[in-house]
Amino acid sequence: MDNVGRMLTNDYDSFAEAYAAANESNFANAHYERPAVLALAGDVSGHNILDAGCGAGPLTAALRDRGATVTGLDLSAEMIALARRRLGEDADLRVGDISDPLPFADASFDEVTASLVLHYLEDWGPTLTEFRRILRPGGRLIASVDHPFVAYTFRQPWPDYFTPDTYTFTWTIGEHSAPMKFWRKSLGAMTEAFTDAGFRLSVISEPQPDPASRELFPDDFERQATTPGFLFFVVEVPIPSALPVSATP
Template structure:
């Protein structure tokens, strides 16, 4: 298996036209929402940063980095960041946010990662694994690029998360499973 060595000065590689994905078409709007929405800005990202703990000097791969808000938070805490995402447009936004303080690469997480064995102290995968059909090869690749004793810090979207924060109105209703399991889910907070 041929792997590209870890090179922090390498710029993001543009996606080939056949590799472009849906996120390229709405990257700016998605990134703006992600920076400020309740789940990402006030729950998920702070939780991932807290789980990462003391990261000063650690080499961290942000797998599925998008526009780079988690990478920026970890960089600000002293980590040496690399990121990979399938969307060239999301990576362009990450480059604007991170400048040359992170190695960013276009890549599909279902393919071999373009990094050397043991290149990272940590891999973070925030709200990305649930997009993959088969996690096995991806998790194996994440393990490969982690140094011995390295950490994988991952989170996935709860299947009912989108419904739970939705306020049912005249045209929406809570799915029966949510109504049974959590009667207050989807109701306005008091």
């Protein structure tokens, strides 16, 4: 990661508590993004799941509550500490970078969830290749990212939508401000990254917010119901077709 001025970008350690507290109950995460990922995941009872970029573990916990065995991985030691506080000493929670080779065996997971984390990576290729390796045939990656139509409105003049690039801004949560750096790509570049890594596209989703949130967050609900926010993907590891029977010599 690089620096903006003298401050580290994307330093979740520096605002872990504030981010986790907001994420717990806010509209965007608690009432929009997380319910959407859980709906896409469906019945995960008995499944083995890697929650990549798990943060303080709210999705990890929700998947575990639904009967899955979940491993959490995150770059931020402070986020992992909060996840441990939530999930307990026995939980498999690790500090690690999803850009690096992953410390898991081939075909050892039914699902990987990557909730709002891929847009921190310049190159999705090595990460998606690793996700594919650790997923069993038929296994699924469920990912959410900033919607490209939203990411591309951040900078004026209008940037070149078809050339992946980066943008930065200062994210303020309560009294905490942190410089953030995101990578954005077109929808086509995203789908190509998945298929180049050997995944088959199953779902591209722009879900509506949870109707239950309309009363709690009327303004957010109205905005989210009418404009893009996050984009959701479910991609699958193809199941190899039966091997051809060779002719007997």
